Amino acid sequence: xxxxxxxxxxxxxxxxxxxxxxxxxxxxxxxxxxxxxxxxxxxxxxxxxxxxxxxxxxxxxxxxxxxxxxxxxxxxxxxxxxxxxxxxxxxxxxxxxxxxxxxxxxxxxxxxxxxxxxxxxxxxxxxxxxxxxxxxxxxxxxxxxxxxxxxxxxxxxxxxxxxxxxxxxxxxxxxxxxxxxxxxxxxxxxxxxxxxxxxxxxxxxxxxxxxxxxxxxxxxxxxxxxxxxxxxxxxxxxxxxxxxxxxxxxxxxxxxxxxxxxxxxxxxxxxxxxxxxxxxxxxxxxxxxxxxxxxxxxxxxxxxxxxxxxxxxxxxxxxxxxxxxxxxxxxxxxxxxxxxxxxxxxxxxxxxxxxxxxxxxxxxxxxxxxxxxxxxxxxxxxxxxxxxxxxxxxxxxxxxxxxxxxx
Amino acid sequence: xxxxxxxxxxxxxxxxxxxxxxxxxxxxxxxxxxxxxxxxxxxxxxxxxxxxxxxxxxxxxxxxxxxxxxxxxxxxxxxxxxxxxxxxxxxxxxxxxxxxxxxxxxxxxxxxxxxxxxxxxxxxxxxxxxxxxxxxxxxxxxxxxxxxxxxxxxxxxxxxx
Numbered sequence: 001x002x003x004x005x006x007x008x009x010x011x012x013x014x015x016x017x018x019x020x021x022x023x024x025x026x027x028x029x030x031x032x033x034x035x036x037x038x039x040x041x042x043x044x045x046x047x048x049x050x051x052x053x054x055x056x057x058x059x060x061x062x063x064x065x066x067x068x069x070x071x072x073x074x075x076x077x078x079x080x081x082x083x084x085x086x087x088x089x090x091x092x093x094x095x096x097x098x099x100x101x102x103x104x105x106x107x108x109x110x111x112x113x114x115x116x117x118x119x120x121x122x123x124x125x126x127x128x129x130x131x132x133x134x135x136x137x138x139x140x141x142x143x144x145x146x147x148x149x150x151x152x153x154x155x156x157x158x159x160x161x162x163x164x165x166x167x168x169x170x171x172x173x174x175x176x177x178x179x180x181x182x183x184x185x186x187x188x189x190x191x192x193x194x195x196x197x198x199x200x201x202x203x204x205x206x207x208x209x210x211x212x213x214x215x216x217x218x219x220x221x222x223x224x225x226x227x228x229x230x231x232x233x234x235x236x237x238x239x240x241x242x243x244x245x246x247x248x249x250x251x252x253x254x255x256x257x258x259x260x261x262x263x264x265x266x267x268x269x270x271x272x273x274x275x276x277x278x279x280x281x282x283x284x285x286x287x288x289x290x291x292x293x294x295x296x297x298x299x300x301x302x303x304x305x306x307x308x309x310x311x312x313x314x315x316x317x318x319x320x321x322x323x324x325x326x327x328x329x330x331x332x333x334x335x336x337x338x339x340x341x342x343x344x345x346x347x348x349x350x351x352x353x354x355x356x357x358x359x360x361x362x363x364x365x366x367x368x369x370x371x372x373x374x375x376x377x378x379x380x381x382x383x384x385x386x387x388x389x390x391x392x393x394x395x396x397x398x399x400x401x402x403x404x405x406x407x
Numbered sequence: 408x409x410x411x412x413x414x415x416x417x418x419x420x421x422x423x424x425x426x427x428x429x430x431x432x433x434x435x436x437x438x439x440x441x442x443x444x445x446x447x448x449x450x451x452x453x454x455x456x457x458x459x460x461x462x463x464x465x466x467x468x469x470x471x472x473x474x475x476x477x478x479x480x481x482x483x484x485x486x487x488x489x490x491x492x493x494x495x496x497x498x499x500x501x502x503x504x505x506x507x508x509x510x511x512x513x514x515x516x517x518x519x520x521x522x523x524x525x526x527x528x529x530x531x532x533x534x535x536x537x538x539x540x541x542x543x544x545x546x547x548x549x550x551x552x553x554x555x556x557x558x559x560x561x562x563x564x565x566x567x568x
Contacts, residue, residue, distance in 0.1 A: 059502040141552040143510040145519055189500035190528035264526065279518075302558065304566040312566075368558065384554040402558045 047226045050078045056147045060084040060189060061226065065152035067399065068301035071315065073354060074127060075155035076219060082226045083132050083153065085261065086197025089185040089246050094230050099214070103181075103252035107172025114216065114230055120170070121162035126211045127351040128236030129156040129319040130243055131291050133267050136395030139385050142277045144392025151296060151399060156317065156352040159234045161215030164250075165208045173204075173252060180207040181257035182233050182244035199259030200242055200267065201251075202235050206289075211236055211350050214247065236350030237321040239288050239393070241267055262287065269389045276388040290321030292386075292396040293375035295328065295355070302401035310361040310405055318343065319352040320375035327374040328355040332367050335383050341371070361405045370400040483507050489542030492535045500527070506547070513544035 043063060044051045052069055056062045063082040070079060094114055102109035112120070132153035137144050164180070181201035188195035206212060213234045216223060223229045228245025235242045241261065251257075261267055268285035270278075295318035306312060318325040324346065329338040341357035361367060374380040381398045477486055482503035484490050497506050511519065517540055523529035532539060 056508060057502060057504045059504075139552070139556070141554070142512075142549045143552070145509050145511060145515070147505065148508045188528070192528055195528060260526075264522070300566055301564075303560040303563045305563050306568065307565055308568040312568075397555070400558065402560050404563060 047082065047224065048078065049080070049082075053079070053081075054150070054152065056149070060086060061088070062147045064149055065155070067151050067296050067298055067316075067401070069298075070152065070155070070296060070317070071298035073317075074219065075157045077157075077224055077227070080155040080157065080227065081132065081149075081153045083147075083240060084186070084226075085241075086186040086188050087191070088225060089187070092185070092225070092229060092246075097230055097248075099231060099247060100249045101167060101171045101252070102249070103177075105174040105177035105254045106252040107174060110171050112167075117162055117167070117214065117231075118216065121166045123160060124163060124210070124213065125158055125160040125217075126213065126236070126348050127156055127158050127346075128211060128213075128234055129154065129291075129350060129352045130234070130236060130240040131294070131319070133239030133241060133288050133291070133393045134391065136397065137392035139395055139397065140276075140388055140392040141385065142388075144388075144390065146391060153240075154294075154296070154319075156319070158217075158219050159213055159215040159232075160217035160220070161213040161231075161234070163210060164212045164214055164233065165210075167214060167250070168207065168252065171252070174254070176254045177204050177252050178255065179203055179253040179257045181251045181253055181259055182247055183249035183251065183259070184228075184244050185246040185248050196260040198241060198244070198261045199257070200244065200262050201253070201257040201259070202238065202242055203256075203289075206235055206238065209235075211348065214250075237290055237319070239267055239291060256287070265391050267393070268391075269393055270387075273387050274389070278388075278390075280390050288393055290323070291319075292394055293320040293323070293325060293373050293379055293381055294318070294396040294399075295325070295371050295373040295381065296399050297330075297369060297371050297401050300401070300403075304401075305404045305406055306361070307406055310363075310407055312359045312361070312403065313356065314341075314359055314369060314371075314401075315354070315356050316371060316399075317352040317354055318371075318373035320373065322350070323375045323377060325353050325373045326376050326378075327380075328353075329372050329374075330357050330359065331370045331372070332359060332361065334368065335370060338372065361403075364405045364407060367403045367405065368400045369403060370398045372398050485546040487542060487546055489538040492538045493542055496530075496532055496535060496539060500529075506543075510547050510549040511543070512549060513540055516540055516543045516547075 043055055043058065043061060049063065050069060052066065054064045054066065056064060061082055061084045065079045065081050072079070097114055099112045099117065132149060134146050135149050135153035136151060137146055138148035138150055168180070179201055181199060183196065183199050186197050187193065188197045202212070215232050215234045216230060218224065218227055223232055228247065231247040233244045233247050264282050265285060267288050269288055270280045271284050271286045274280055295316055297314055297316040299315040300312070314330065318328050325343065328341040328343040330341055331338045339357065341355040344354045346353050359369060370383065372381050381396050383398050385395055385397050478484070479486055479490060482494055482498060484493060484503055484507065497503070520529065520532065524531070
């Protein structure tokens with residue numbers, strides 16, 4: 001029996017002993033609640049993250065951030081969501097870690113130690129938006145299965161590493177190369193070493209972009225364990241599952257990669273639109289590539305009451321997968337009218353952009369501030385939940401916060 | 408309002424009240440304790456306790472009602488016929504939270520199980536399968552959410568301006 005996250009009656013009785021009195025209603029402590037002192041291990045300490053983060057699942061670890069925690073221009077580790085498909089590798093030895101690059105469409109097969117990679121290739125740093133394909137899943141109706149992410153499965157941090165294309169160039173590509181796949185050191189949840197928890201990748205064109213990195217640093221430090229220490233493939237703007245953590249092998253393929261969670265229903269959506277709840281055959285699904293245009297109001301936190309004056313500054317970020325965000329607007333009347341926000345350029349391609357606006361409320365009352373981004377192809381975020389799909393991916397509906405004006 | 412809907416509302420209200428009372432009583436308990444043992448390590452518990460009651464806007468695992476006997480303390484599963492079969496077969500690889508986060512029809516639960524059997528090493532559930540499916544379909548059935556739900560604010564706060 002796994003002891004990680006439950007309160008046994010013996011634990012309760014030891015609380016009782018410690019307090020010297022019965023824990024009132026010990027039996028009716030809310031489900032999912034484990035006194036922090038009793039939790040082993042404590043994810044906030046384990047991953048050095050904020051206690052405001054929301055733990056969706058403790059085995060495997062899946063932890064999400066919140067809109068107001070993502071207010072920094074560059075997301076710090078403590079507010080980065082964590083998505084794991086398997087069991088994180090233990091006992092990582094950076095001195096013996098190797099990355100193997102090979103495959104049916106590779107001209108040669110090579111192995112690199114971490115220091116080989118760092119010495120042989122030029123280093124680059126980019127700020128890259130990584131969003132879980134299932135961010136926003138919890139709003140789909142009928143419910144879509146998987147971890148029920150709210151809005152916080154996105155971050156935009158600084159990644160430092162070498163360009164994937166420089167490494168591919170070193171190995172050599174055959175003309176028939178179409179896909180670049182990753183394999184990693186995590187373990188399948190069933191603990192069967194033969195099974196891969198996840199092995200995805202990118203088409204050659206995405207692999208050859210300047211910003212696609214084999215990264216060894218996050219925000220200027222070694223990548224933390226939860227984000228792929230010591231090596232992570234990072235491809236901004238695409239579902240974050242493409243950015244393989246704990247990277248051990250890169251395989252240059254002559255077919256679209258067919259590793260774990262590339263096929264079936266995982267990280268795939270219906271080729272043609274379907275009715276909510278419809279059962280979709282695997283063969284009618286396509287792989288998600290660039291993520292859709294989206295934005296978040298990160299300041300103030302939802303639920304603010306204004307008591308001094310009827311104007312408010314809002315701030316946030318907007319991103320659009322491989323594209324740029326061209327326009328950012330807000331509405332306080334449920335979309336009847338939209339007003340412009342100021343919008344910055346991205347610091348580099350595939351980084352999120354920052355917006356700001358001063359919102360004036362005409363009178364006292366309850367308001368919702370809705371934010372809407374439009375990408376460089378003219379596509380905007382929908383106000384309602386977009387096309388239903390079996391696994392609840394790509395929910396890019398407008399974010400909104402609630403405000404009360406009581407001046 | 409449908410009678411069962413009314414009952415549901417009533418239950419929600421009762422559970423809400425119940426939580427509130429617990430919150431008050433435990434807070435009271437801690438205040439007394441704090442007076443006598445201000446150094447006690449239990450005050451980390453107090454923080455966690457409060458955290459549960461003022462939940463977040465991105466809350467994904469719903470804070471389920473916690474009436475005595477209704478929920479299994481160890482796993483968080485709703486106590487009902489078939490629960491032990493679910494605990495024995497569904498908490499080996501991932502925690503119960505991946506199950507209890509989800510809401511599906513019987514067919515969709517069945518398809519999820521089939522997917523895990525075909526791709527994730529889940530075993531044949533044999534005669535337990537219908538028991539597990541009945542349990543899941545009854546206790547973790549989908550509820551209609553519409554195209555966009557109202558915002559729920561757990562705690563309004565005065566913004567420093």
